[in-house]
């Protein structure tokens with residue numbers, strides 16, 4: 001990816017600290033909508049003045065709604081601050097094509113912005129490179145965050161890539177991002193006490209439901225359905241309105257009753273039975289999903305871990321001491337993302 005030489009810049013670049021701090025805020029804003037924007041990626045944008053103050057900040061909230069750049073520019077306009085826009089900070093390269101909305105490159109060119117800092121290039125093969133080159137040719141000073149020196153800029157660049165990892169995987173392979181969640185008791189068992197479906201703490205259940213919220217599909221096995229009659233709904237945190245998820249059930253022996261499927265439909269799911277994990281993934285991907293949450297019992301969980309076809313593995317272990325919190329461990333297939341596990345677990349912490 002090239003950095004394009006600006007034609008005529010009159011102002012001075014902001015400090016790296018101001019840029020990274022804007023990225024940290026904008027990543028938080030965009031992360032709130034991870035799971036709501038499918039089939040689009042979550043994106044955040046901030047508009048800064050020449051002193052590094054954020055004039056306006058916005059995220060892409062849903063496919064068909066304004067892109068982050070257009071939304072931030074509209075906000076600055078509403079506040080009467082457009083003339084002070086000096087630097088545009090955006091987690092993903094601005095689009096340069098007419099999709100459901102007009103190109104963000106053109107919206108940026110209606111502002112006096114002289115500098116653009118991009119969190120990561122657009123992995124969509126149809127638009128890659130287009131937005132950065134267009135804005136560079138139009139005279140903006142265009143920088144990629146990963147070209148900036150220093151650990152904080154590197155961490156922010158990685159967080160921008162992590163934010164769109166499900167979108168990038170889907171664009172590259174047609175398959176959704178797979179998060180495998182596993183709850184273990186004090187003895188390392190996944191099996192709940194008799195009469196119960198879950199055994200982890202209230203905080204861990206919130207985490208589990210945040211994982212559900214961002215997923216476009218839930219995948220489970222017949223053993224879990226028969227044992228638990230699970231609802232798989234988002235209840236411990238608020239859900240995105242109008243979001244409909246697929247529910248894939250691996251059930252080669254056909255043990256799951258039709259009544260479970262119709263009850264799942266009544267809860268808002270699009271349920272289906274699959275014969276293999278790869279068939280289920282293909283069907284989920286074809287339905288447009290970017291992210292799948294696996295909530296299965298030990299048999300299927302082990303099969304998926306062995307297959308290597310997972311992207312993030314979340315293990316929640318119940319504490320032996322009554323008042324201690326559960327331990328949460330997250331590992332990624334892409335080891336680079338592991339660096340983020342304690343700093344930017346991209347779930348948002350809102351209820």
Ligand SMILES: NC(=O)C1=CN([C@@H]2O[C@H](COP(=O)(O)OP(=O)(O)OC[C@H]3O[C@@H](n4cnc5c(N)ncnc54)[C@H](OP(=O)(O)O)[C@@H]3O)[C@@H](O)[C@H]2O)C=CC1
Pocket residue numbers: 181182183184189190191192197220221222223224225227228250251252253254255275276277295296297298299300301303
């Ligand atoms: N602690 C936790 O995080 C969770 C715990 N659980 C608990 O797990 C228990 C159920 O365990 P389990 O029976 O293992 O449940 P699973 O959800 O793993 O379902 C297993 C069934 O999935 C089907 N399946 C289809 N393809 C595969 C494959 N490639 N590999 C393995 N299975 C496949 C099999 O049925 P078939 O041969 O007919 O295809 C198999 O019997 C319950 O007690 C439940 O409460 C459940 C979910 C999460």
Ligand SMILES: Nc1c(N[C@@H]2O[C@H](COP(=O)(O)O)[C@@H](O)[C@H]2O)[nH]c(=O)[nH]c1=O
Pocket residue numbers: 183190192197198199200204205208224228229230231232233295296
């Ligand atoms: N046992 C266990 C989990 N198990 C998963 O949650 C399902 C029940 O979901 P629901 O019917 O919506 O409450 C259950 O069938 C299994 O898939 N999850 C957790 O966060 N912690 C836990 O301790």
Ligand SMILES: [Zn+2]
Pocket residue numbers: 067068069094095096102103104105
């Ligand atoms: Zn755009």
